Amino acid sequence: MAQKPSIPKGTRDFTAEEMAKRNYIFDTIHDVFRLYGFRQIETPAMENLSTLMGKYGDEGDRLLFKILNSGDFLNGVDRSLIDNNETTRLAAKICEKGLRYDLTVPFARFVVQHRNDLQMPFKRFQIQPVWRADRPQKGRYREFYQCDADVVGSESLYSEVELLQLIDEVFARLGIRITIKVNNRKVLAGIAEVIGVPDKLVDITVAIDKIDKIGIDKVNDELAERGLSAGAIAALQPILAISGSLDERLDSLAGILAGNEIGQKGIEELRFVTRTTVALGLRAELDLDVSLARGLNYYTGTIIEVKARDVEIGSITGGGRYDNLTGVFGLPGLSGVGISFGADRIYDVLNSLDLYPAGTSAASKIIFANFGEKEALTSLKAIHALRKACIPAELYPDTAKMKKQIGYADAMNIPFVGIIGESEMADGTITLKDLTSGEQQQLTIDQLISRLS
Secondary structure, X not given: OOOOOOOOOOOOOOOHHHHHHHHHHHHHHHHHXXXXXXXXXXXXXXXXXXXXXXXXXXXXXXXXXXXXXXOOOOOOOOXXXXXXXOHHHHHHXXXXXXXXXXOHHHHHHHHHHOHHHOOOOEEEEEEEEEEOOOOOEOOEOOEEEEEEEEEEOOOOOHHHHHHHHXXXXXXXXXXXXXXXXXXXXXXHXXXXXXXXXXXXXXXXXXXXXXXXXXXXHHHHHHHHHOOOOHHHHHHHHHHHOOOOOHHHHHHHHHHXXXXXXXXXXXXXXXXXXXXXXXXXXXXXXXXXXOOOOOOOOOOOOEEEEEEEOOOOOOOOEEEEEEOOHHHHHOOOOOOEEEEEEEXXXXXXXXXXXXXXXXXXXXXXXXXXXXXXXXXXXXXXXXHHXXXXXXXXXXXXXXXXXXXXXXHHHHHOOOOEEEEOOHHHHHHOOEEEEEOXXXXXXXXXXXXXXXXXX
């Protein structure tokens, strides 16, 4: 017996019904991106590894999917690398390309490569899949979609404010209650200086970013493993434990970082972004999280993360300011800020809360019953008129009992059935059956179009 086919762990098939739900998410995000003036681009699924390596920190580099060179990829390779199990050096020789880890680094490459054709500031959005060689678990996949919006070529903090409003609009339309958490990389740098370990900023951010997942005790253990002294770890505890309202916590941080230039700059940026956003109105909860670092080395200012309030799942949106990212590609001094919606986790949240609008999974709004050749031809003429009016419609392809045809419509979540029999053909009408209420109406084609529009 042939082995049943399967797919790699951390990936998923999506049925037609599931794709309808996913497209509802993509369409919602796409519409809001366009509403805020962002323009769409796409980049290749694979990039040169030289583009990707070193941009996400050590942990990110380990999670890159590498692609073997075409042909005899071992030709000319020093066999001692294989014999001595030097996998990192070996991979550098036999893999020149990799699947993109996110959309931000490829976007930075895109900006540098096409800089002469771009008008700055440039506002782009991108909706494409990314890949990470991570351990699959609930809410974490090896292949998943990101929906990114970025502004490059401006240092204005109004870009951060606009992105927070955009986030608020997307989740309001989806009906998901959220908390938007913010922090600032400059604040984290200031904290590292105040506790006496400025050279350990990356170690601190990678560790404290896991507080929600592993707890403060294990974070402290990791900090010690990363070389922080007991004194530095102790000095960090009250900073991570500050409480109160958003403004009260900002005041507390300002006191802790008094006299620290970079830390105070981060506080000023946080005050402007949060106060301006709140003044403009926000339906989401806005919160300051001092432990928020997002673990990526390229952030230099504001850091943003979004959590669903009614479902236990990881971050469903994240982003921040990255002033130096394009510098590694030969274009220094170009500031940018961006966010990324995790479409797959949003999909899981909507499924958990059953927030999809009625009829989301239906491909057609109406299906016409098939009673024979003459009736089918008349029905096709009506379907043609409906489609011209942008109303999805179809004909049941086979002549079958009415019960079977209605059962099909019900199974496909099609809300209406159109009936054209001998009497309807005689008087030029269509019987519209509402499968939800069971009611029937005799309508002309113009009335039917008006009813279904």
